[in-house]
Amino acid sequence: MNGPMVKSIIESKTEAKNIKTILFEHQEKIVPGQFFMIWIPDVDEIPMSVSYIDKKIRGITFRKIGDATDALFELKKGDKIGVRGPYGNGFKIDGKNILFVGGGTGIGMLAPAVEEADNKNISSTVIIGVKNKNELFFENRFRKSGAQVYVSTDDGSRGYKGFASDLAKQILSKNKFSSILTCGPEIMMKKLLAIGKNIQFQASLERYMKCGIGICGQCCIGEGLRVCKDGPIFDGKTLKNAEDFGVYKRDASGRKIKF
Amino acid sequence: MDEDAGSMKRVVGCGAGAVVTKSIGLKPRAGYPNPTIVELECGILNAMGLPSPGIKEYGEEINNFKKLKIPLIGSIFGSNSKEFIELGRKMQEYGADALELNMSCPHAKGYGLEIGSDPALVKEITSKVKSSVDLPVFVKLSSNVSDLKDIAKAVEKGGADGIVAINTVKAMKINLELRKPVLANKIGGYSGKAIKPIGVRCVYEIAETVDIPIIGVGGVTTGADALEYIMAGASAVQIGTGIYNRGLDVFEKVCNEIESWMKKHDVKKLSDLVGAAHV
Numbered sequence: 083m084n085g086p087m088v089k090s091i092i093e094s095k096t097e098a099k100n101i102k103t104i105l106f107e108h109q110e111k112i113v114p115g116q117f118f119m120i121w122i123p124d125v126d127e128i129p130m131s132v133s134y135i136d137k138k139i140r141g142i143t144f145r146k147i148g149d150a151t152d153a154l155f156e157l158k159k160g161d162k163i164g165v166r167g168p169y170g171n172g173f174k175i176d177g178k179n180i181l182f183v184g185g186g187t188g189i190g191m192l193a194p195a196v197e198e199a200d201n202k203n204i205s206s207t208v209i210i211g212v213k214n215k216n217e218l219f220f221e222n223r224f225r226k227s228g229a230q231v232y233v234s235t236d237d238g239s240r241g242y243k244g245f246a247s248d249l250a251k252q253i254l255s256k257n258k259f260s261s262i263l264t265c266g267p268e269i270m271m272k273k274l275l276a277i278g279k280n281i282q283f284q285a286s287l288e289r290y291m292k293c294g295i296g297i298c299g300q301c302c303i304g305e306g307l308r309v310c311k312d313g314p315i316f317d318g319k320t321l322k323n324a325e326d327f328g329v330y331k332r333d334a335s336g337r338k339i340k341f
Numbered sequence: 342m343d344e345d346a347g348s349m350k351r352v353v354g355c356g357a358g359a360v361v362t363k364s365i366g367l368k369p370r371a372g373y374p375n376p377t378i379v380e381l382e383c384g385i386l387n388a389m390g391l392p393s394p395g396i397k398e399y400g401e402e403i404n405n406f407k408k409l410k411i412p413l414i415g416s417i418f419g420s421n422s423k424e425f426i427e428l429g430r431k432m433q434e435y436g437a438d439a440l441e442l443n444m445s446c447p448h449a450k451g452y453g454l455e456i457g458s459d460p461a462l463v464k465e466i467t468s469k470v471k472s473s474v475d476l477p478v479f480v481k482l483s484s485n486v487s488d489l490k491d492i493a494k495a496v497e498k499g500g501a502d503g504i505v506a507i508n509t510v511k512a513m514k515i516n517l518e519l520r521k522p523v524l525a526n527k528i529g530g531y532s533g534k535a536i537k538p539i540g541v542r543c544v545y546e547i548a549e550t551v552d553i554p555i556i557g558v559g560g561v562t563t564g565a566d567a568l569e570y571i572m573a574g575a576s577a578v579q580i581g582t583g584i585y586n587r588g589l590d591v592f593e594k595v596c597n598e599i600e601s602w603m604k605k606h607d608v609k610k611l612s613d614l615v616g617a618a619h620v
Contacts, residue, residue, distance in 0.1 A: 083380040088518040119376075123519050162519060166380065292389060293378040297456065297585050299342035299363070300392070306351025306589075334371035336344045336363070336394035339552035 086121050086164035091157055092139065100146040101187065102155055103133060108165060110141040113172030114195035115286055115315045118142065119294040121164030122157070126150035129291045129310070131191035132168065132263070143190030143219070169294050170314045173284055175259035177260030179205040181253065181281075183274055184227070185246050185266020186212060187318055191286060192265055193220050193227075200227040207253065208232070211246025211266065215239040247273040254278065272328030277316050283318030289331055300336070303327065342391075342584065345468045346405035349413070356593030359412035361579060362399070364443040366452075367428060369395040373448075375527045379514045384533030384560070385582050386514050388448045388526035393416055396428055400435040407436045412480070418443040418541050420451045422469040429470045429478075440476050442466065442501075445483035446506035447530040454509070458486045460495035467499025481505035481554060484536075484543050497551040501533050505556040505579065506543045533561045535584035541573045548574025549615055562586050564598020570616040572610065 089106040094100055108118075112132055120142060121127040128150045134141025143297050146155045157163065180199055184192045189210050199206045206229035212218050213236045224231045233241030234249040242249045247270050250262075254277060261282035264271050271285045289301035289309040296311030303309060304324030307316070321327045330338045342348040344363045352360060371584060372392030393399065396417075406413060409417045415437030417428035429440050441553040444463055446453025447456065453531045458460055471478045480496045482489065484507045496504050509530025522528075540559025547555055557570030558579035583591040599611065 085514050085523050086376070086383055087515060088516060121376055121523070122520065126525075127377075164516070164519070164523070175348070191535045199349045220496075292372075292375060292392075293387070295380065295385075295585055297342065297385070298378070298387075298389065298584065298590075301342040302342070302345055302348040304347055305354075306348035308348075332345070332394075335369040335392050337369055337398055341385075 086119070086166040088162050089165050091159055091161050091163065091258045094158055098145060098218040098257060101143065101217065101219055102162070103141050103143040103190075104154065104157065105139055105141040106163065106165065109138050110168060112140065112168040114175065115172035115191065116168040117314060118165050118167035119169065119291070120154070121166075122150055122153045123162070123164065125153040127164070129288075129294060130291060131286065131314070132298040133190035133193055134184075135194045137195075143187065145187045147239050161332070166294065169310055171303055171312070173239055173263055173286075173315050175202060175204065177198050177204060177282065179207070179259055181250065181262045182206060182208045182244055183250050183262065183264040183266065183270075184208070185270045186217070188264070188266035188286070190261065193223055196224055196227045196229050206230070207257070207259070209246050209253065211235075211248055211249070211270070213237065218273060247277060249302075250274055252278050254281075268328045275321060276302050278318070283321070284315050285321060286314050287316060287327075288314070290334055300332070300334075305328065346402040349402075349406045349426065350409060352412050352589065352592060353409055355589045355591070356596055357580075359414060360406070360436075361414040361441055362403070362416050363393060364391055364416040364418045364446065365393045365396050365399045365428065366391060367396055367424055369393070369398065370620045376523050376525055377400075379529070380608040381535075383512060383535035384531050385585060386512050386524065386529045386531050387509065388524045388529035390526060391446055391449045391452060396431045400431065401433075403435040403437060409527055413439045414439045414441050416441040416443055416481070418446065418449070418452050419442060420456070422466045425466050425470050429474045429476070433476050434475045435538055436504045437476065439479060439502075440470065440474065441479045441481050441505055443481050443508075445481050447483060447485055447509055447511040448526055448528050454483045454485060457483055457492065460491045461490055467496055467501045471500040477502040479503040479505050481508055482543070482547075484539050485511050489543055489546055493547045493550045497553050501553060503554040503556060504547055505558060506547055507536070507540045507559045510539060523530045532559065533585070534562055537562050539570070539606040541569050544575050545573040545618065548619060561595065562591070564595050564602055567595050567599055568602060568614065571614050572616070574616040574619065576612070576615050
């Protein structure tokens with residue numbers, strides 16, 4: 083390793099209102115659920131889960147939400163970003179049938195996982211939860227992977243009116259799944275963990291990160307679990323024992339911030 | 342690690358015999374924007390910028406960790422003796438077992454090395470802190486000074502109980518394609534394997550200059566590295582970047598490797614090796 087690799091953006095495409103995918107060439111082996119540290123020169127460096135995996139191409143999908151993503155949003159084909167990684171552990175994709183639950187931009191990183199499930203002939207059911215229909219993306223991509231797709235919106239502008247976790251509760255009461263894989267707001271994931279009872283559970287967590295390689299301790303949860311290295315995917319048993327899950331995160335100084 | 346109680350507990354579970362906290366200041370401080378770290382061939386370059394939740398909030402973490410009864414060394418950074426005293430007293434109040442005065446961070450304006458390169462200031466802060474607390478006081482030094490021996494003497498004269506050497510070494514990484522430094526702060530501190538020979542040299546020189554114990558740090562990755570520091574004059578070693586090279590259980594691995602070396606060479610007490618390289 084000799085610092086981040088600088089990559090030219092191959093494509094920047096709009097997925098929904100304020101949501102874009104950026105594609106770049108990257109050949110290192112990667113597993114769905116892993117992430118990159120994306121350096122936007124002169125602005126910031128932020129962790130981004132992989133949302134697109136092809137032979138030589140990788141992608142990230144993000145919402146305009148702060149300085150870094152605002153800048154990333156403006157970048158065009160040919161512009162340069164720094165990339166390091168992939169980092170973290172990634173999802174374990176096995177079993178007979180999986181229920182995927184994505185909330186907000188968390189939907190993006192579930193797409194390669196659903197595609198891998200399809201490759202492994204595992205049947206997938208996907209719940210995508212957004213605030214309103216303008217924020218919906220990847221619905222067709224999930225269908226193309228053979229998944230049964232359900233949509234929930236907070237305002238009822240598409241599909242089920244209400245939270246994704248409530249829709250999940252309904253679906254779980256009528257169907258049996260071998261596991262639940264989720265990414266989204268932590269409060270949603272915590273609810274899901276409770277609803278899912280004893281079903282195998284994997285959630286992708288997000289924390290403020292600095293090093294991304296397990297030494298600085300910025301992103302630790304529970305008893306020294308490094309989201310960047312031991313995660314970002316944690317199983318249900320681990321999360322039940324982590325007092326911070328769904329309760330608080332830490333800011334850049336290390337202070338606790340309640341969700 | 343060591344920014345919160347949970348991570349300190351985990352390193353203890355991985356074989357660490359004591360824990361040094363992240364350097365804590367008076368007020369919450371976010372540190373520098375990212376990139377704050379660069380992975381390089383032989384080490385890691387960082388410019389975190391002394392992030393800390395502030396001493397008040399950190400008290401809660403110490404309180405939580407203290408249940409383990411493992412020695413906790415509270416690292417503190419201030420811009421003058423007044424701040425160091427206040428931080429030292431708070432650390433004592435919250436239950437720290439010793440203090441480490443950070444006078445060597447190479448990339449924080451007004452802190453660290455900017456204080457630690459002036460022998461008079463080093464002596465003043467050390468003695469004022471020492472007389473304000475009832476704890477052992479260590480001072481962490483940098484290799485980036487023109488005469489390390491002068492600084493070490495100042496620490497000893499200030500009444501410190503030990504010297505920690507070395508902090509990261511001032512360094513920079515430039516990305517060719519973007520024609521700019523990678524770190525947001527441009528300059529950072531280099532750690533890991535590459536700086537071990539520098540650290541060993543510093544510990545050796547300090548050992549020749551003062552009589553107080555030394556804690557060696559800089560690139561300790563294996564038991565052999567630790568033994569090298571010990572033979573140079575260190576009574577203990579600290580590990581940080583070794584976690585990157587060998588995982589969190591680097592502490593246990595290094596301890597085991599020291600033990601098996603001692604067995605093989607029929608050394609009964611590790612303390613017999615302290616300073617063994619000095620003739």
